[in-house]
Amino acid sequence: MSATSRMQKAAPTTAKAARNTKAAARTVSTAAETVSAPRRDLDPAAMATTDALETAPPIQTKVLEVDPNWITFSAPSAVRNGAAQDPLAHLNAVPTITDPRGITALQEATRWLTVEQQVIGLPTETVYGLAGDARSSVAVSRIFAAKRRPSDNPLIVHVASLTMLEDLVGEAAITPVHRRVMAAYWPGPLTLLFPIRAGVLPPTVTAGQSTVAVRFPAHPVARALIAVSGCPLAAPSANASGRPSPTLASHVVRDLEGRIPLVLDAGQCACGLESTVLSVEDVARPVVLRPGGVTVEQLAVTLGVDVACHSGHVADAATPAAPGMKYRHYSPRARVIVVENSTPAAVKAVCGRYKRVGVLRTVSPVAVPGTVDFDARADPAQELFRALRWLDDQGVEAIVVEGMADAHVGRAFMNRVRKAASEIMDARAVTWAAVVSSTSSSTR
Structure with a gap:
């Protein structure tokens, strides 16, 4: 079904409302744009x-x-x-x-x-x-x-x-x-x-x-x-x-x-x-x-x-040619951890670092036990921002996002979650059993 056809069928509604593993993680600034811009x-x-x-x-x-x-x-x-x-x-x-x-x-x-x-x-x-x-x-x-x-x-x-x-x-x-x-x-x-x-x-x-x-x-x-x-x-x-x-x-x-x-x-x-x-x-x-x-x-x-x-990176002193290129965007209150090349073991390991954690699933067929789950597999792009807001409203400390292939609509999805991320991890670059062991005593 086309985007336009799906949109025409939508009914009006007011709607319901760590430690880093060096080989696996790339940390970006945690100072998200807040409601008070400079x-x-x-x-x-x-x-x-x-x-x-x-x-x-x-x-x-x-x-x-x-x-x-x-x-x-x-x-x-x-x-x-x-x-x-x-x-x-x-x-x-x-x-x-x-x-x-x-x-x-x-x-x-x-x-x-x-x-x-x-x-x-x-x-x-x-x-x-x-x-x-x-x-x-x-x-x-x-x-x-x-x-x-x-x-x-x-x-x-x-x-x-x-x-x-x-x-x-x-x-x-x-x-x-x-x-x-x-x-x-x-x-x-x-x-x-x-x-x-x-x-x-x-x-x-x-x-x-x-x-x-x-x-x-x-x-x-x-x-x-x-x-x-x-x-x-x-x-x-x-x-x-x-x-x-x-x-x-x-x-x-x-x-x-x-x-x-x-x-x-x-x-x-x-x-x-x-x-x-x-x-x-x-x-x-x-x-x-x-x-x-x-x-x-x-x-x-x-x-x-x-x-x-475009790479999506614009120098601080430069004016972006289009919106969405320069500033950090799309950030909920909770930390956002993006797991690229995601596997169930990787997501479970990251979740173990937090007491209350949400998971935005784009690939995995089964929820991680003990987490606040949002299943977005049917349409990850359409559900991304709704999921981030909903998970944030559940009072989670962190939101773990399963990455998608960086092609087709996945390219836009990954562009948005990377800009929202506090941390980006590559599931291929670490032994996740070691991560579970090293973070199991975390009090986060």
Whole structure:
């Protein structure tokens, strides 16, 4: 079943809520980005907005359910009549909302976005986004302030028609290579970089860079809201900066209640990981800057050339070309230990280091006795962030994540868990019986 089909079937819900072994472990910084990002990383407008948020009384955060099945899209009449040959003509489809509750919810969301220049929680097929009018410096500063997001971390702009994209970047900026991948993967979980068009977006959207990241979401609610409001929406994930991305409306409320006025609830996100970000500036060597819902292997087939994948490491003083490249992300309160090339013996050994430990299973068919278990084997990518949040809520000291093969969707999964990790271990590099023996007396 496709991601879009699964998403359309999702029902709205507010959702329920050591010592290192030197040969086996690679330790990374345990200083995760906390809810309080360094003030120096915020631009003056975002700092002023942050001050206002911190000193003002909390605002009421309203949650409105919107069933994706209330929304359909019709192709333009020229396409229906067979008059158009443009492979991108389907991107100008028009939404129809069939339920009055959906109309009311989208009207209220539009008012917050346009009249109030506010930001709201919005479902997409990847993760829930914190959406504001990308053309409004006020709305953009509110995005950074609500998330406490560093200002050198650029935003992705979401559009809902080819016309909106052309207005945003100019028709000349959309190259034949862009068009080829857009025809294959839009609407969907793929973000593309385009040269910016002077005077259209505030520089805070792009962190002052010469390119802007743009995506055309597949989720009916996101598509319909963008179309109804007429706003291209800047929308990073709707979580406090550094925390696991939200894949349920309840996750958004948990992180941002009192800081935003509205969350649209359309159930669990179908993909569960953020979009792939692709640069085609060098047409002979396209580069995936962040792996996601569209795989490197798929893009290589579509483009007919090798597609490189960025290492994911960006120098502290550098500005990342796309979100998700520089800062530590996706971290729960508990320590996250990633076991690469995982085996049941390795996972059991690591669990023995802690009194209360959670396990996120992607491979093993049987839970480790005495642990808090989350079985994500059916769809590890979709379940990753929900699992991290749920295990964290169980009060575990540590979360052991079974690694996946670093290819196809596993590449995106491993990118996220490595950024969340306090420790990364390779199951092939140690005798696990020795680890059990050496750590059995641990009081952690």
